[in-house]
Amino acid sequence: MRMQKMKKFLIALLFAPVMALASGGAVHLDKWPGSVGDKAALQNGAKLFVNYCLNCHGASYLRYKNLLDLGLSEQQVKDNLMFTSDKIGELMRVAARSDEQKLWFGATPPDLTIVARARGEAGNAGAGADWLYTYLRSFYRDDNRPTGWNNAVFENVGMPHILYALQGEQVRNHETHKLELAVPGQMAQAEYDKAISDLVGFMVWMAEPQQEFRQKLGFGVLAFLALLFVVAYALKKEYWKDIH
Numbered sequence: 001m002r003m004q005k006m007k008k009f010l011i012a013l014l015f016a017p018v019m020a021l022a023s024g025g026a027v028h029l030d031k032w033p034g035s036v037g038d039k040a041a042l043q044n045g046a047k048l049f050v051n052y053c054l055n056c057h058g059a060s061y062l063r064y065k066n067l068l069d070l071g072l073s074e075q076q077v078k079d080n081l082m083f084t085s086d087k088i089g090e091l092m093r094v095a096a097r098s099d100e101q102k103l104w105f106g107a108t109p110p111d112l113t114i115v116a117r118a119r120g121e122a123g124n125a126g127a128g129a130d131w132l133y134t135y136l137r138s139f140y141r142d143d144n145r146p147t148g149w150n151n152a153v154f155e156n157v158g159m160p161h162i163l164y165a166l167q168g169e170q171v172r173n174h175e176t177h178k179l180e181l182a183v184p185g186q187m188a189q190a191e192y193d194k195a196i197s198d199l200v201g202f203m204v205w206m207a208e209p210q211q212e213f214r215q216k217l218g219f220g221v222l223a224f225l226a227l228l229f230v231v232a233y234a235l236k237k238e239y240w241k242d243i244h
Contacts, residue, residue, distance in 0.1 A: 041201050059093075063088075114206075115203060133196060147159070167187065
């Protein structure tokens with residue numbers, strides 16, 4: 001009897017991660033259409049990030065000088081993207097202190113430097129990008145929430161819809177459970193989706209600024225190993241031809 005209970009326990013333990021994933025997969029995530037190779041999109045995403053996100057959320061593992069890798073000059077970064085520091089070597093922190101933010105919002109807004117990787121599956125930034133892209137387009141009006149906003153991806157989220165002026169105000173249809181635009185914003189839907197794609201692209205890049213170089217280096221290493229295999233195999237045949 002004890003062995004049977006132990007067997008059932010081990011089986012339940014083995015399949016627990018699968019059951020957890022199945023239970024958490026109810027929300028459909030839209031595919032992020034962007035790319036970290038699009039420098040113009042990343043520049044626009046950086047502009048949106050410092051104007052809308054950096055007011056509350058820090059990116060304290062990234063320095064302003066890293067933005068030079070996006071094809072921007074030092075003067076462009078200083079003139080257009082540096083609002084919390086006057087030195088380009090400084091970290092991208094928010095001006096408000098964490099204890100002040102906790103008092104104002106009830107909790108300190110999280111740092112967003114590696115949010116794309118944190119929201120991914122096992123560190124997969126691509127899955128994190130899909131989550132962010134869907135999340136930032138899924139806010140809707142909810143009078144039952146303290147901020148007046150809720151989110152279809154992250155129910156009862158404490159964050160207000162900081163980009164509502166651009167997107168407009170969505171409401172949730174309680175019959176279809178879909179979001180509908182009730183009050184238009186400054187941008188058309190396609191334009192807003194493109195802006196969010198750029199913003200998400202910047203956050204994906206920010207989570208690992210060297211990922212494009214890493215991928216190119218990886219392909220180069222694989223090509224070198226393939227060439228080395230051919231040379232090694234030819235050398236092996238030459239050494240062993242008399243034996244075989």
